[in-house]
Amino acid sequence: xxxxxxxxxxxxxxxxxxxxxxxxxxxxxxxxxxxxxxxxxxxxxxxxxxxxxxxxxxxxxxxxxxxxxxxxxxxxxxxxxxxxxxxxxxxxxxxxxxxxxxxxxxxxxxxxxxxxxxxxxxxxxxxxxxxxxxxxxxxxxxxxxxxxxxxxxxxxxxxxxxxxxxxxxxxxxxxxxxxxxxxxxxxxxxxxxxxxxxxxxxxxxxxxxxxxxxxxxxxxxxxxxxxxxx
Amino acid sequence: xxxxxxxxxxxxxxxxxxxxxxxxxxxxxxxxxxxxxxxxxxxxxxxxxxxxxxxxxxxxxxxxxxxxxxxxxxxxxxxxxxxxxxxxxxxxxxxxxxxxxxxxxxxxxxxxxxxxxxxxxxxxxxxxxxxxxxxxxxxxxxxxxxxxxxxxxxxxxxxxxxxxxxxxxxxxxxxxxxxxxxxxxxxxxxxxxxxxxxxxxxxxxxxxxxxxxxxxxxxxxxxxxxxxxx
DNA sequence: TTTGTATATATGTAGTACATATTTATAAAC
DNA sequence: GTTTATAAATATGTACTACATATATACAAA
Numbered sequence: 428x429x430x431x432x433x434x435x436x437x438x439x440x441x442x443x444x445x446x447x448x449x450x451x452x453x454x455x456x457x458x459x460x461x462x463x464x465x466x467x468x469x470x471x472x473x474x475x476x477x478x479x480x481x482x483x484x485x486x487x488x489x490x491x492x493x494x495x496x497x498x499x500x501x502x503x504x505x506x507x508x509x510x511x512x513x514x515x516x517x518x519x520x521x522x523x524x525x526x527x528x529x530x531x532x533x534x535x536x537x538x539x540x541x542x543x544x545x546x547x548x549x550x551x552x553x554x555x556x557x558x559x560x561x562x563x564x565x566x567x568x569x570x571x572x573x574x575x576x577x578x579x580x581x582x583x584x585x586x587x588x589x590x591x592x593x594x595x596x597x598x599x600x601x602x603x604x605x606x607x608x609x610x611x612x613x614x615x616x617x618x619x620x621x622x623x624x625x626x627x628x629x630x631x632x633x634x635x636x637x638x639x640x641x642x643x644x645x646x647x648x649x650x651x652x653x654x655x656x657x
Numbered sequence: 658x659x660x661x662x663x664x665x666x667x668x669x670x671x672x673x674x675x676x677x678x679x680x681x682x683x684x685x686x687x688x689x690x691x692x693x694x695x696x697x698x699x700x701x702x703x704x705x706x707x708x709x710x711x712x713x714x715x716x717x718x719x720x721x722x723x724x725x726x727x728x729x730x731x732x733x734x735x736x737x738x739x740x741x742x743x744x745x746x747x748x749x750x751x752x753x754x755x756x757x758x759x760x761x762x763x764x765x766x767x768x769x770x771x772x773x774x775x776x777x778x779x780x781x782x783x784x785x786x787x788x789x790x791x792x793x794x795x796x797x798x799x800x801x802x803x804x805x806x807x808x809x810x811x812x813x814x815x816x817x818x819x820x821x822x823x824x825x826x827x828x829x830x831x832x833x834x835x836x837x838x839x840x841x842x843x844x845x846x847x848x849x850x851x852x853x854x855x856x857x858x859x860x861x862x863x864x865x866x867x868x869x870x871x872x873x874x875x876x877x878x879x880x881x882x883x884x885x886x887x
Numbered sequence: 888t889t890t891g892t893a894t895a896t897a898t899g900t901a902g903t904a905c906a907t908a909t910t911t912a913t914a915a916a917c
Numbered sequence: 918g919t920t921t922a923t924a925a926a927t928a929t930g931t932a933c934t935a936c937a938t939a940t941a942t943a944c945a946a947a
Contacts, residue, residue: 440908442929444930444931470897478932485930495748499897500898503897507753511745514748518741522690525738535828537775538775545771598765648870674900730909731927732910733927888947889947891945895942897938899939900938910926911925916919
């Protein structure tokens, strides 16, 4: 049989609500709305678009889910500031994601960690360094794998906090389950947290105290190099 | 007056649909569903939870918005693989986000770019290097700011592509509008793309050809250093 | 000035009816 | 026997109505 042209696209099968969503999206975009601005009430929108309140509500519900608008009884709908990571967080489920995507997220985490040096040096404080010091010491005294891993997580968490960037910090926190999943389930990725850390963390800390961002990034590369076998 | 204790939290004001969402979320989580698995139809869920189909539909609509489930007529609902970046993309609107968040996103992009070296060296190909070569040459011949900026964007885009990580690549693409917004609107951030690039890009490329990841990351730091004044 | 009460209003929930698309079964045609 | 038409069944999609619920507003009472 002659193969169908790949250019043959399925006819657009948008539901009513899909169209309403697009219309409202364009309306919101072109209206230059700012957070706090209110939009017409459901009945007005339904009337303006010539559709039922049911359909309008479902379209609005999507925006509400994304955090673009908020609604309160008798106050109508207002534009809100969406939480850019919140939506991602809600779907970051290892059960649902495919392996390739998780591998890529894993890599993204590594990349971030290796590029973090400058932020850390820019915002490090004596208090934070002291805190890292105690963690590294605990790490050096750890006697079993569980303790190692716990301290490792804490060390990196404090580093991220030290970056002074709440978005990056949250991002990393979200990615932790993926990280664990990869280490446990993926073939070819060795969990080296036990063997490398207790010297490596010390080195990172010393560089952070007296070294340069370049040195730090380099040491971090070394710290994470085993994960790069993916 | 005695100040109210900050521990005094507002009483939980969850709507019916909110509760349904939580219930279904738990149901989905504990059920170990995989993409492709189907879930009970709306009427069954409504019946099981003792609520109207209307409310069930609104709760399901949220999951649909997040990409966790999909629905088709007469086929019911099936678990799907969510697009982790898709939801973020839909709300990445400079108009709606606050300046602090955008600054942090801007930083995140810088961090990623400075930690990208290893991936690039691991996956570089002759073809990609050749492509970068032509871009750098164009860049060196550029005569006005518009050309510089265009080439700069292209150079970085090819770098990201070279990383072989589609998630990172998409992520960067999504962040571009934020990047542009920051450069244009934020005080204290100088747009130095014109003055630094034509030498800096060449250096990056030469390192990528014959150098090491460390050298590359270092040069990238230099390439981006002006943005770190935030 | 505060506190209570009534009223209007916009969203939230329920229920019914029907539209629409897709599967399944069955019959007809070659 | 394989394909093609046709019909019935089914689950989601849309519309409409009615009422519940929370909140703003106005006004009265303390």
